[in-house]
Amino acid sequence: MYFAGVDIGSTMTKVLLTDKSGNLLSTIKGPTGPEHRQLANEVMRQALQEASLQIDDISYIVATGYGRLNVPFADRQITELSCHARGVSSLFPNARTAIDIGGQDAKCMKIDKGRLTSFVMNDKCAAGTGRFLEVTATALGIKLADMGEISLKATKKIQISNLCTIFAQQEVVALLSRGEDLENIVAGLHDALASRIAALARRLGIEPDLVLTGGVAKNTGMVKAMKESLGCEILVPEEPLITGALGAAILAKEIYMKAAAAGEALPTRPRRLEKATFFSEEHQ
Amino acid sequence: MSDKNKGLDKAREIYLDSSRRAKELKAAGKKIIGYPCAYVPLEMLTALDLVPYRTCGDMKEPVTEADRALPHSFCPVMRNCLDCALKGKNDFLDGMVAIHSCDPQEKTARIWESYTHYPYFHFIDMPITVRPEALEYFKGQLTDFRKTLEAFTGKKLSPDKLETAIKSHNHQRALVRELYELTKPSPPRISGTEIIQVVRALTSLPVGEGNDLLIETISEVKKRTAGPEKKSARLLIWSSTLDDTDITQVFEAKANVVMNESCGGIRAYRGNVKLTADPLEGLADYYLNEITCARTFRQATLGETSKDYARDLQSRFGYLKGIIRDWKVNGAIMLLVRYCDPFAFEMPSLKDYFDRIGVPSAYIEYDYTTGALAPLRTRVEAFLETISQ
Numbered sequence: 100m101y102f103a104g105v106d107i108g109s110t111m112t113k114v115l116l117t118d119k120s121g122n123l124l125s126t127i128k129g130p131t132g133p134e135h136r137q138l139a140n141e142v143m144r145q146a147l148q149e150a151s152l153q154i155d156d157i158s159y160i161v162a163t164g165y166g167r168l169n170v171p172f173a174d175r176q177i178t179e180l181s182c183h184a185r186g187v188s189s190l191f192p193n194a195r196t197a198i199d200i201g202g203q204d205a206k207c208m209k210i211d212k213g214r215l216t217s218f219v220m221n222d223k224c225a226a227g228t229g230r231f232l233e234v235t236a237t238a239l240g241i242k243l244a245d246m247g248e249i250s251l252k253a254t255k256k257i258q259i260s261n262l263c264t265i266f267a268q269q270e271v272v273a274l275l276s277r278g279e280d281l282e283n284i285v286a287g288l289h290d291a292l293a294s295r296i297a298a299l300a301r302r303l304g305i306e307p308d309l310v311l312t313g314g315v316a317k318n319t320g321m322v323k324a325m326k327e328s329l330g331c332e333i334l335v336p337e338e339p340l341i342t343g344a345l346g347a348a349i350l351a352k353e354i355y356m357k358a359a360a361a362g363e364a365l366p367t368r369p370r371r372l373e374k375a376t377f378f379s380e381e382h383q
Numbered sequence: 384m385s386d387k388n389k390g391l392d393k394a395r396e397i398y399l400d401s402s403r404r405a406k407e408l409k410a411a412g413k414k415i416i417g418y419p420c421a422y423v424p425l426e427m428l429t430a431l432d433l434v435p436y437r438t439c440g441d442m443k444e445p446v447t448e449a450d451r452a453l454p455h456s457f458c459p460v461m462r463n464c465l466d467c468a469l470k471g472k473n474d475f476l477d478g479m480v481a482i483h484s485c486d487p488q489e490k491t492a493r494i495w496e497s498y499t500h501y502p503y504f505h506f507i508d509m510p511i512t513v514r515p516e517a518l519e520y521f522k523g524q525l526t527d528f529r530k531t532l533e534a535f536t537g538k539k540l541s542p543d544k545l546e547t548a549i550k551s552h553n554h555q556r557a558l559v560r561e562l563y564e565l566t567k568p569s570p571p572r573i574s575g576t577e578i579i580q581v582v583r584a585l586t587s588l589p590v591g592e593g594n595d596l597l598i599e600t601i602s603e604v605k606k607r608t609a610g611p612e613k614k615s616a617r618l619l620i621w622s623s624t625l626d627d628t629d630i631t632q633v634f635e636a637k638a639n640v641v642m643n644e645s646c647g648g649i650r651a652y653r654g655n656v657k658l659t660a661d662p663l664e665g666l667a668d669y670y671l672n673e674i675t676c677a678r679t680f681r682q683a684t685l686g687e688t689s690k691d692y693a694r695d696l697q698s699r700f701g702y703l704k705g706i707i708r709d710w711k712v713n714g715a716i717m718l719l720v721r722y723c724d725p726f727a728f729e730m731p732s733l734k735d736y737f738d739r740i741g742v743p744s745a746y747i748e749y750d751y752t753t754g755a756l757a758p759l760r761t762r763v764e765a766f767l768e769t770i771s772q
Contacts, residue, residue: 177768178761178765179761179765180761180768181768181769215768216769217769219746220758220761220762
């Protein structure tokens, strides 16, 4: 008996397979990209290969993330908010608040007994998301992956006044040409993003333990800036990208087991790894 | 409009092409008067045989022309309405009645007036509080409105005619409430999406035709066997404007919208205009005091706003408690149209009120376009997941 969680985020696609005891068999991550959004099957194929499984071996599949409707072989769609909450609390049973900063949005979630109880999300724009760092890294001519380390070398505080991703890009270029040091600018960017997300989290109310996930949680400079902005300890999973897919796989198992225990038939989708189109029937 | 169409089909047709009937009536010699907001006393138009026509926006239409006149960070509903007007979609109108129900409407009215050339234009300055002096002032405004209408039509607006019109519109209000009785069962007999189409049709038709449509629709819905499916949640949506079926369908994919407390739903129909010796008295009282839009500032006790928060909440939102009980609502959506300050300011207090009466609620924002339905869907579904565990 095997279960799968498929998390198609705006930037990264994550697939995670577990057995019935919840052991991780494989996790595959790939960039979502315009084409990959239609190719959830490809990431799934890799994950199956790594676990030496066939698609028919999977008892139940839950898809999550913005692309959750583009997974034709998924049996059920659950939002990434519920999935992150579930994934985070399986890794950190005492977690009460989770903050996930992804490529397209930032989410703050309250968790009780492993379940999502309330949430807030950023406005529908790139301010306060991973894209903010991505775009400004390009403007500064540095790699996104190096930003955290660079920011830790900062010697002074620089205030980035623009939270709009597009205007911040112009602002950092202006700061560079004014002769400001790169590391100070990068640290300023981290502080700006952290303060915005901390404000969002305060709207919801922060209760410890607090867990930070999403691609941005891999950035050590960002974790430091978030700690300063929130004024509390932050836990980060070893692999912060996969909590959504992990939660999806756990929920897949729970839904399947609950139906089995009640003797109910659980409808599943055909186990065909086919290319999804943007105009599948669910998408109309 | 063919007779074989039943009420719901007719409503859908009018929803999709809301100005068609108004244009037919115009060709037959009627005068059509536009209005952008539920606060314009339509009875005064009806009494003079003018056809009221609500100038709605079109969420699928990208705003381009309105950029000439209005800033970007501004009520998207008014931007969209004005955009449609500037693109000539309302050129068939014989006149327009604008009202100071909120600041964006007041600012847009000036621009609307200067950029368009309808034979008649009137602006009603509506007070923002429910104090007795405000009511007096508003009555004066309605007296001025009567004067310009009489000058425009060359007819006298007699109390008798006005009373007849009030009775027709009260009948319409009663019929809409009867329609909303049909969302009380589980599953509801009519969907929130269908009701949006009916309400849009009502605001695009003369009152008599609207009443016929309602009677037909109610009898059709009562008889039909195939209604909406039962979903996991029964939602109340509280908003300034929810008048688009694409947005409602995002909610109705996973829930039943049993109450739409916005001006695309029940808001303009919840009460009746009282018949008073001077009919303007009853109209002023109804439009100022009875319509529950966040644009009006309501105090628990005159002159005291902060002494007793619980009583203050009760006076502002108490009417929702009965709706929640009678319609068995188990989730409330506080749906904000972006940049709508009057509603945005109410959200924290309304959240407190929902918490106190034990109804789970979610604050969700949309920008009055159908461009970003995926983020909206995620927020709606996540909320439904929290309440249906």
